[in-house]
Amino acid sequence: MNLSRITVKPRIRNSHESVDLGLIMAKSWWKPLYLSWFIPAFIFYCMLSIIFYEDNWLALLLTWWLKPLWDRAPLYIASRKLFNDDVSVKEIIKALPKIYSTDIFAWLLWRRFSFTRSFDMPVTVLEAQKHSQRRKRLDTLHQGSSNAASWLTVVCVHLEAIVSMGILGLLMLLIPEEVDVNLMSMMIDKTFIVDFLTNFLTFLSMTLIAPFYTMAGFSLYINRRIKLEAWDIEIRFRNLADTHARKLNFAAVCFIFISFFSISTFSNDVYADDVYVNDVNVRTSAPLTPESSKVMIDDILKGEDFHKKKKISGWRLKDMEKEKSDDEVPQWLIFIIELLESLFGDTDDTEKSKGYTFANLLEMLLWLTLAFSLVYLVYRILKYLDVISPTSKNAEADSVVAPDVLFGLDVRKDSIPVNVIEQTMSLWNKGQHREAIGLLYRSTLSLLIHRFLFEFYHGCTEQECSDIVQQSDNKALKEFVVHITSIWQQIAYAHSIPAEQQIKSLCSQWSEVSNNEK
């Protein structure tokens, strides 16, 4: 880092000016910054889109989750360009593994939702600070700048949403009126194309905002360093030093030249020692000791220059919120911390220990969340790759809970008598024709639902049930269902009693179908 080569004017700026500077930097170096963000993110997104072909949202979510990684390459490029140092593609590619791997887990897990990500990232990527050093460094850097960095994140999140909705709205406006598209239902019942399109637009809006976000955060970081390390002063001194050095060089040349002539032309002796002595006498009458210096300093401090008093009157805002909140620690927080202390057995009642206990709990929660997310991710991947045992589908089918009541009929297995044919014939012989065929029809429905796993909805008529059964490959079953449906419709709705022979034929078909396996 050569401060004298810095490409921006090193002065202390307020937060807004810093963010402005970041945006200007993003605009100036747009192409390398954008491409370094977009290319790896796009490749990753495409790969995931292929893997999670049906649930494209997962590809978008994971790409979004890895944003702390994608932000790093633009940051690296900007840090080089800031000091007028051109960076080649080869160099970037070479540096990428190191850039991406630094503190990767922390950034993708508990720091993923950090509001000050853009501001903190340079500490990881450029300073390579880790653990306690990083924490100390951030404590110093955050003073007075973290608020702006947090708001920057909030604003950029909203901008992303607005841009993606804007692009979507624009596309919708471009659909001609003649094309009959129900946009509302398209958005509600997302088809694959709509789903894919909205996800891709969201991804595009992410890529558009990200370089600006990264640069604005970087600019805030640089501004803070200018303030802390007095880069502006240092650079001014360096400039002064350069100017003096040039003057001295010139003076030295002049001196040699003049000396050369003066030695030969003039013979005046110069008593340098006397001059020196005189000069010293003027400055100090006695040798300086620490004690005498202290006395002198005290004298100077007592002087009039240090005791001038001015009365200035004006208006300023009172910090009402701060006054109020200073003495108010919420009771529930105290309770939780005390509870945690008792749980973790830490008896040291200091603020520091409270903080650590709370942090421990948070860490534990985060690890649990991570573990859960990983398990879920593995499950989803296995499901997509269809690695889950092939029998699972059958198991799933078997596990479908068959309804107890359908069409207002009791279709439970238990409600069907064991000897259906005997009971049917018995009812038929007693002259209860409708009841007899009704029993056989209800038994058929129960058989279709429980044995053959047909799914009927509540509004299905007999004919619709029969039509559903016609889609199966079981020829005997299809014929039987058509037959019994027809006879049932005749007796139930036409009130015409079928011949006994037909009932006997039905019973024999029932035996055949019910004894056959699926």
Place this chain on the structure above:
Amino acid sequence: MNEQTPNSELNIDVIHASISTLQNTINQVLIGQEKVVTQILIALLSNGHVLVEGVPGLGKTLLIRILSTCIDGTFKRIQFTPDLMPADITGHAFFDMKEATFRIRKGPIFTNFLLADEINRSPAKTQAALLEVMQDRQVTLDGETQAIPKPFMVLATQNPIEQEGTYPLPEAELDRFLMKIFIDFPSYEDEIKLTELVCKNYSDDPLKSKSISPILNASQIIQLQNQLTGIVVDDEIMKYAVRLVRATRENTAIIQGASPRACIGLIRCARAHALINKRNFVLPDDVKAVALPVMRHRISLSADVEIDGVTTDDILNKILETVDAPRI
């Protein structure tokens, strides 16, 4: 349990044959609208009126003309406009100067088949002229009640797209239509057939290119309408129809459910549907088949549901799926 048994006097084969001939003849001229033709015949057999919704040029006028030709009845057409007056529809009394008496001039309503074209173009005052005639089949002119020829059927049309300058039909009038039918564009193949039929003949009128002779006369139609009562309807079917109608009143997406007239309409239409399908008894499937055209104009959806783009047919289909079909 309903003890009604199939009417032995009802010769289902003969009736079905004549209806089938009528259906086929209309389908030969009006190509690609088989479903609409069936629904119109259901309405005709049920002695009801039909509201047809569809864009212009789909053969609505042609349909009613063929119907009147096949049935040997009279056909009149009224183009509803904003300045149409009730007397232009029903007729009016005027003073005959020569004979110094009041005379009645009957309006176009006195016909067997009336095409009320673009009915929603006229204000409610004019639309209300149809209320009496549609319900009671009579017209009151100058204090005297005039009977309408039988059979009488109003086939009203409205355009679903162009809503500017239209007057939505009041609920009381909508309820008087037995069915609301959607007429849609024919399929690609049917449209080719239709274009060929018109273009290969010298006349632009498909009706003129086919020599159609009357298949049924007015009295036969009335007879068929009367025979419809002989179609067996089980109690469970009645209950099913009532359950369906009542479900429209309990659905949160519907602010106004169907009236009891819908129950009656469902059963009448289901009977006609059964007859067309050569059955002398009604199945739940018959009720289902006519449920949408019978109920879709009798319900009003809530504003939020309409904003979401949900149609009355969507809601009715859900109701049909969830209401238990009759069993045992």
